[in-house]
Amino acid sequence: MTLQGAKQLIKQWTDSDHRWITVPVTIAALFVLFVLFKSCQGIAYSFTNECRIYRLGYPIDQARTLAAVLSDEQADSFVVRGEYDSIAYPLLSERYFIAKNFDRYLAYHKIDTTLTALNDIVAVVNVGHDLDREASAVPCDISKGQLMLVNGRHYLDENYKPDSLVAFQRTYCYEEQRALGAVVQAFLTMQQECKKQTDAHLMVNSAYRSYKQQIGTYKRNEKGYAARPGGSEHQTGLAIDVTSLQHPMRWSFDTSKEGVWMREHCHEYGFILRYPKKHAQVMGYNYEPWHLRYVGKETAKRVHDEDITFDEYYAYYIENPHAKALR
Numbered sequence: 001m002t003l004q005g006a007k008q009l010i011k012q013w014t015d016s017d018h019r020w021i022t023v024p025v026t027i028a029a030l031f032v033l034f035v036l037f038k039s040c041q042g043i044a045y046s047f048t049n050e051c052r053i054y055r056l057g058y059p060i061d062q063a064r065t066l067a068a069v070l071s072d073e074q075a076d077s078f079v080v081r082g083e084y085d086s087i088a089y090p091l092l093s094e095r096y097f098i099a100k101n102f103d104r105y106l107a108y109h110k111i112d113t114t115l116t117a118l119n120d121i122v123a124v125v126n127v128g129h130d131l132d133r134e135a136s137a138v139p140c141d142i143s144k145g146q147l148m149l150v151n152g153r154h155y156l157d158e159n160y161k162p163d164s165l166v167a168f169q170r171t172y173c174y175e176e177q178r179a180l181g182a183v184v185q186a187f188l189t190m191q192q193e194c195k196k197q198t199d200a201h202l203m204v205n206s207a208y209r210s211y212k213q214q215i216g217t218y219k220r221n222e223k224g225y226a227a228r229p230g231g232s233e234h235q236t237g238l239a240i241d242v243t244s245l246q247h248p249m250r251w252s253f254d255t256s257k258e259g260v261w262m263r264e265h266c267h268e269y270g271f272i273l274r275y276p277k278k279h280a281q282v283m284g285y286n287y288e289p290w291h292l293r294y295v296g297k298e299t300a301k302r303v304h305d306e307d308i309t310f311d312e313y314y315a316y317y318i319e320n321p322h323a324k325a326l327r
């Protein structure tokens with residue numbers, strides 16, 4: 001049929017006695033189309049993550065937010081578990097929330113009933129303490145330079161040795177100690193200021209230790225106070241153990257005037273207290289008031305100001321720099 005023919009047909013119809021029926025038929029047809037369209041929309045919506053999470057018992061706004069944050073895979077396993085979890089939504093607002101760890105946060109919360117604070121759960125999972133240490137161990141990423149992470153799960157190779165080690169002046173150590181140049185310089189500046197403020201003379205008890213030396217240290221040390229070979233920061237040349245001439249014993253240094261000063265000010269020189277007392281229990285390490293780790297001033301300030309451990313800093317800012325909690 002030509003266009004002309006079609007126009008002719010419509011004209012005949014609208015001119016005819018049936019014209020009165022055109023409007024209601026059109027309205028009815030549109031209504032049927034609208035109902036069909038809405039039905040299809042409804043069926044499609046019922047398959048969305050938002051709707052599936054909503055059906056677990058979450059208010060619609062929470063379901064929408066959870067659906068937006070979780071990947072399809074995470075949403076699937078979340079829905080498959082088929083139960084409402086009271087911490088699921090509040091977790092999203094945690095300061096150091098990392099979306100890819102969502103399932104592990106929920107799982108860890110169920111396993112460890114002693115930890116109830118969400119920030120503690122997030123911290124433990126972010127640093128991998130919920131995982132089997134041996135099975136989840138990975139080589140230390142030495143490309144991170146002064147921000148490399150060495151701990152029970154991030155191991156240095158037995159052949160790893162820092163490029164250029166510099167000796168501390170012997171007035172600051174009982175026997176020869178070496179570390180990276182930036183560390184030696186930062187220690188000197190810190191020690192001078194400490195002397196001014198407290199009149200105490202800081203001393204480096206231990207700095208760089210090779211993998212082989214760490215084997216000896218590990219065997220000799222009281223249980224828990226020495227890392228296993230490959231898992232010690234001392235092998236990086238970035239860690240130093242500090243006490244003072246006035247308080248050479250580690251635990252008397254802890255409560256000494258200079259020990260307190262060092263904890264409060266070491267970040268100003270690029271150091272962090274690597275194993276602070278406040279986080280020891282949750283993070284599963286022993287408090288070491290003498291062990292400083294050099295990370296540079298910018299990172300040291302952030303770790304200090306945000307009151308987190310370096311492991312948490314590394315997990316959030318270095319490994320997952322795009323993780324953003326909903327705040």
Ligand SMILES: [Zn+2]
Binds near residue numbers: 239240290291292
């Ligand atoms: Zn140490």
